[in-house]
Amino acid sequence: MVGGKYKILSLLGRGGVGSVYLVEHVFLKQQLALKVLDGKQVLDDAQVRRFQQEAKAAFSLDHPNLVKVQDYGVLESDQPYLVMEYIQGVNLTQFMKEHGALKPQLAAVIFAQLCAGMAHAHRKSVIHRDIKPSNIMLVESVMPGTPGSAKIVDFGIAKLTRDEDGEIQSLTRTGEIFGSPLYMSPEQCAGGKIDQRTDLYSLGCAMFESLTGMPPHVGANALSTMIMHVDEKAPRLSDKSIADFPEKLERIVDKLLKKDPSERYQNFDDVAADLTNLYSLGLHAQPASEPKKVQPIRAKSDEIAPTSGRKIQFSLVRLSLCLGLAAVVSSLATTGFVFSTRSVGVKKATRANAQNAGVTQHPNADSGNSSSVNADSAGELPVDEVDNVVNRDAIIKDKFSAARKIASEIETTGRFKGMRKFVFPKISIGFVIDDSKKKRPAQDTQYFSPDVPLTLAVGGYNLEAFNHPEVFQKIAPNEFLHLTITAPADQNVNDDTSLPYQEEASKTASILAAFASSDRLATLELSGLSLSKDVLDSMDRMSGLKSFSIFSPPTVDFSGRKHEVFERLADVAIVTVPKPTEIIRQLYGSRHLTHLLIILSKPVPNYLAGLGSCPKLELVSLQGGGADLSWQKDLQEIRSMRVLRLSNIPLSAEQVQGLLDKCSQLRELHLVGNLYSTLKQSGRFAKNEKVQFESTD
CATH class of the missing domain: 3.30.200.20 (Phosphorylase Kinase; domain 1)
Structure with a gap:
């Protein structure tokens, strides 16, 4: 009771x-x-x-x-x-998983209802801050379109915009950031000030996904997704789907997804009115254009300008990137939010659409990117095969087995003469990202500028390839410089349907084993994946690996062994790892380690002990861990350290001065974030050339 x-x-x-x-x-x-x-x-x-x-x-x-x-x-x-x-029904994520994307008319009805509810919340000065499909419930017993047919749930991270006691301000003063990366507004991602308009953006993301089957921005991991929210223009609905959408609906979603809050809708009442008018006038009566016949995506030669290769800049670029968004990652881990959403699966299309298009678009295909070539689309999975859930896995396995060796070659004729040509399987195995951050599906024929370093991003929403890691054995050695593997999007530690730990670790190890013979692969990033014995054994065989980032692994298992891969690494990022000292001990005595980033989600006493044994460790970046400063005495033992970057670590002026006194080897001390604004304003270190203050605004 x-x-x-x-x-x-x-x-x-x-x-x-x-x-x-x-x-x-x-x-x-x-x-x-x-x-x-x-x-x-x-x-x-x-x-x-x-x-x-x-x-x-x-x-x-x-x-x-x-x-x-x-x-x-x-x-x-x-x-x-x-x-x-108690609500009897299903959330929108579950509904889409079972039925596919919503028809525009149904989406307009549902989201008009949600807007009415959120307008009420905003009038009460309550911001939700985590609107997403899994927080939208469709009630079984109520007809869609009637009040109460759809409900926003879980105001678990709601923020009151006014409070007579000022308690709310004190709760958020430390810069804590809440939300789910796939649906966070640009101002949330940047750690800036938010207001009611952040909910309008998040609802726009949820609406975009409900109509197309995919969120507007999906990066290789939480960090890259948040960067996309800040920097990249939101795609149109038609960029992500073979369906037709009325232009008025395109404009509604586009306005919700504006980067600048002042350019968005300013309240939910206006959104509800536009959606209601759209539905009342007959959503499908007058589409924006004649039904289009979907053609294979062709590249425009002027959009793929050859780019010269560049030297790996991971050590400073990636560390600064992580530091710039470190508060987000740390807060996500601290509050228990996991970068994981259920896969919405392959979007179901009608037979008529399939016959008109000659293609069923894979949910990971970035059709809005006109610089990719999809010359063989007709060979993708037919709709009737996709809908046959029983046979689908066997069909995918056969498609991967039939794929030829994945080895690039220089095109010698035609429009793309001189370009680097890949022929991937008919089903996407992930994304390929070039040095300009352009992302294209690793599917069908793709062209890239020659000599440009390429990243292969695996996992996330791409469940097919992750579940069939044998396809990666078809990739020729030395094709990619960077590899990113993210936990499958339906992998949720609180979900009984998640892959068992052993199976997930085995698949990760199998993917890594495919790259073991590459002496060119220099950078590896694992996000949300366990460091098991098999994974570590595969990493040991990657002779060219120089940079390694690990984000929020569910488990770490070294089994008492020291793995040789950590002897070769120059750059290491350890982000919200439950027991970071287990990885740090692997670095003891490394003669190659130069740059180290550690982000803590909770205090860990003396976690830097022993790093004085690394003779070339020059740059150390630390974030989080609260007020536990036991690490300070260990820093002075790192005699090779020249640059120290601290973020979200509370320090008084006396503690900063004590750190400078003890670590006389330091040439630069960077204090990053608004937590140090009072210290900066005091002018205490204005004349100290070693101390540099950096804002995250």
């Missing part, structure tokens, strides 16, 4: 910071949903206060398109809980 009146009936699900149970109010005989903060996190005072903030914000809301909070309190174990209405 909870709170003396709620009887627990079953567990409904687990999230990043809590669990949700189906309960019965024993006096009213009413079924409700009870959300309780995990006991292991209760000791985090900020987490408890944030939960109480959620209760206060959500309790003030009363609208048919928002989940209704009925009660809240604190258990005897000091665990806060919320009691909400």
Whole structure:
């Protein structure tokens, strides 16, 4: 019994910071949903206060398109809980997984309802900050288009824009950033000030995905996705789908996804009105143009300007990139948000569309990129084969088996003479990214400028290739300079359908084994993947590897061995690793390590101990870890260190001066972020040439 009146009936699900149970109010005989903060996190005072903030914000809301909070309190174990209405239905992610992308008319109806609910929340000065398909519930018993047919749930990271006690400001003063990278607004990604308009952008991302089957921006990992939100123009709906969309609908979504908040819709009432008018006038009556026959995507020669090769700049470029968005990664790990969404699968198309197009577009294909060539599209999976779930895996395996060796060659004739030509399988095995950050699907025929270093990005939404790693054995050695592997997008540590640890690690190891004979592959990045014995053994065989980044691995298992790959690395980034010291110990005595980035999601005492044994370690970048400064005494042992970068680590003027005194070998001390603004304004270090302040604004 909870709170003396709620009887627990079953567990409904687990999230990043809590669990949700189906309960019965024993006096009213009413079924409700009870959300309780995990006991292991209760000791985090900020987490408890944030939960109480959620209760206060959500309790003030009363609208048919928002989940209704009925009660809240604190258990005897000091665990806060919320009691909400129990919704019978499916979330939008689950719906799309089963039925594919929404038809425009249905999407307009659903999202007009959601806009009405969010308009109410904003009038109550409540910002959701994490709108995404999995937080949108479609109610089983209510006809679409009627009030209450769709509901926004989980105001778990909601922010009150005004509070009489100022408590909300103190909760966010440390620069904590919340949200899910696939749906975060540019201002969220940059760690800037946010207001109600951040929810409009996130809803635009969710609406884009509901219509096309893919979010507007999907990078190789959380960092690259957030950079895309900040820097890259949002694609049109028609860029990501073979379907036709009315121009008015294109304009609505485009306006929601403007980078500058002042150029977006300024409130949800206006969005709801435009969507309602669009539906009322008959969405399909007058499409923007005649139905188009989808043609293979052809490259424009003037858009693929040859670029000369360049020397690897990982050490400073990647470290500065990570530092620029480190607060985001650290906060995501701290609050329990995982860069993982269920795969929406291959978007179902009608037979008529397939016959007109001659192609079923793969969900990873970046059709908006006109610099890729797709000359053999007709060989992709027919629609009837895609829809046959039972045979789909066998069909994919056969397609990969039939693919020829993947080896580039210089085109000798025609429009692309002199270009580097790849012939990939008919089904995408990932993305290829050139040095200008242009991303193209590793699928069918693609052309690249010669001698340009290429990155192969694997995993994420591309489940087919990750689940059939044998296809990577077809890649010729030395084709790629960089390799990024991201956990599959349906891999969720709280999801019973996730790949077992052993299977995920085995597939990762198999992909890496395909590159073991390459002496050109210099950079490896693993995101959300375990460092198992097999993975590490494969890395040991990668003789050319010089740079390694590891982001949020579920597990790390060195089995008491020291792996030789860590002896060869010059650049290492360790980001939100549960036990970073296990990896750091592997670096002891390295004669090649020059640059090291470490981002902590929680305090780790003395984690830098032993790095004084690395004679060439020149640049050390640290972020997070709270007020535990036990690492300071270990820094002075790194006699080769010349540059130290600190971010989101609270330091007083006396502590900074003490650090300079102890680490006399330092030539530069960079204090990064607004946390040090008061220190800068004091002028204490204005004349000290070693100390440099860097803003993240």
